[in-house]
Amino acid sequence: MIKVQNVKITGIAACVPKEVIKNNDLSDNTKLLDSIGVKQRHVVLENQSTMDLCVCAAERLIKELNIEKDRIDAIIFVSQTPEYQLPATACIIQNILGLKNNIIAYDVNLGCSGYTHGLFLASSLISSGLKNVLLLVGDTISKIVDKEDSSSNLLFGDAGSASIISQKNGSEIDFALGNDGAGFESIIVDSDQNRKTCNKSDYLTMKGAEVFTFTLQRIPNLIKETLSYSDLNSKSINYFIFHQANLFMLKTLAENLDLNFNQFLISIDEYGNTSSASIPITICHNREKIFKAPGKSLMAGFGVGLSWSSAVSELEDTVILPVMEL
Amino acid sequence: MNKEKILKIVADTIEVESVSESLKLNEDIWDSLAIIVFIAALNKEFGLVLNPEKISSAKTVQDLLDIVEQG
Numbered sequence: 087m088i089k090v091q092n093v094k095i096t097g098i099a100a101c102v103p104k105e106v107i108k109n110n111d112l113s114d115n116t117k118l119l120d121s122i123g124v125k126q127r128h129v130v131l132e133n134q135s136t137m138d139l140c141v142c143a144a145e146r147l148i149k150e151l152n153i154e155k156d157r158i159d160a161i162i163f164v165s166q167t168p169e170y171q172l173p174a175t176a177c178i179i180q181n182i183l184g185l186k187n188n189i190i191a192y193d194v195n196l197g198c199s200g201y202t203h204g205l206f207l208a209s210s211l212i213s214s215g216l217k218n219v220l221l222l223v224g225d226t227i228s229k230i231v232d233k234e235d236s237s238s239n240l241l242f243g244d245a246g247s248a249s250i251i252s253q254k255n256g257s258e259i260d261f262a263l264g265n266d267g268a269g270f271e272s273i274i275v276d277s278d279q280n281r282k283t284c285n286k287s288d289y290l291t292m293k294g295a296e297v298f299t300f301t302l303q304r305i306p307n308l309i310k311e312t313l314s315y316s317d318l319n320s321k322s323i324n325y326f327i328f329h330q331a332n333l334f335m336l337k338t339l340a341e342n343l344d345l346n347f348n349q350f351l352i353s354i355d356e357y358g359n360t361s362s363a364s365i366p367i368t369i370c371h372n373r374e375k376i377f378k379a380p381g382k383s384l385m386a387g388f389g390v391g392l393s394w395s396s397a398v399s400e401l402e403d404t405v406i407l408p409v410m411e412l
Numbered sequence: 413m414n415k416e417k418i419l420k421i422v423a424d425t426i427e428v429e430s431v432s433e434s435l436k437l438n439e440d441i442w443d444s445l446a447i448i449v450f451i452a453a454l455n456k457e458f459g460l461v462l463n464p465e466k467i468s469s470a471k472t473v474q475d476l477l478d479i480v481e482q483g
Contacts, residue, residue, distance in 0.1 A: 299462075
């Protein structure tokens with residue numbers, strides 16, 4: 087567990103593509119559809135990318151916060167679907183957004199745990215003296231899903247997000263982070279560009295039952311340890327904002343932890359599992375609810391890696407923009 | 413481990429009134445969703461987290477009872 091002091095989430099924005107796919111048009115398996123809880127998903131067109139969605143969110147957020155561009159000291163781009171294998175997408179975005187040259191810019195390859203990991207990295211940079219960090223988190227998993235794979239094809243949506251993390255005296259964020267590489271094959275695209283071995287796939291493969299078991303083994307303890315470290319109990323958390331893996335998983339976690347499901351913020355019905363972007367898009371989608379009763383939120387991401395992380399933060403003064411479309 | 417409770421969980425998972433130990437688990441009823449629902453129900457009832465590969469390899473309800481018994 088790690089406490090980062092004098093840091094806050096100043097603003098959050100999320101952007102999805104305009105194109106919508108209704109799951110009812112693809113499947114009449116109501117048991118499966120009810121279980122994953124996805125009614126519709128936004129998916130990119132062929133010429134749209136994760137970078138486009140994140141840039142859209144970032145431009146709007148920078149404008150809304152009226153933050154001078156030369157006060158942004160770092161860009162972290164967290165994604166499994168970057169613009170190129172190289173260079174890092176963050177380097178390209180620095181130029182697109184017209185940010186200064188004496189800036190730190192790098193990519194991080196993480197998915198379901200990507201937002202909370204990114205939040206930790208951004209907060210650590212603030213802790214080391216930077217004033218504002220632009221955290222861009224998003225994925226366009228629809229591009230790597232096998233359309234014949236019925237469960238994955240009904241689950242994933244595309245989204246990008248932008249958050250500004252800044253210095254603020256007296257404000258703090260508590261983090262817990264972990265990883266178990268023994269499960270690396272549970273969620274994988276094994277196109278294997280370096281080893282050049284045969285029989286590899288460019289599509290995402292997900293062993294659903296293994297990921298489910300991993301979540302049951304790791305996440306209840308993660309949440310209990312996080313609450314304990316932050317000296318909180320479940321009633322002192324206004325919102326549990328978990329990675330939107332699927333609705334059945336979220337309900338199972340709530341049951342396992344004996345949490346009130348009404349404290350969970352949900353976006354999977356409207357946007358699907360948006361991978362790394364699922365926590366920020368859930369925040370933006372539920373902004374009215376958060377405005378009415380702001381307070382402490384416990385965010386938790388878990389999945390590909392296999393990797394997990396949590397963050398406890400106030401969202402009281404955070405500028406949260408509505409989900410926008412590109 | 414309470415055998416009757418496990419049989420009830422299997423029946424609920426595949427949405428039937430009751431099951432016998434000899435019931436064969438073919439792909440039509442024992443699909444990936446059923447396996448996840450079964451793992452979740454066992455976790456809720458007994459606090460167990462069972463190996464999904466073993467659960468998936470079960471050919472009959474008796475196999476499931478054996479796997480649960482072994483933990």
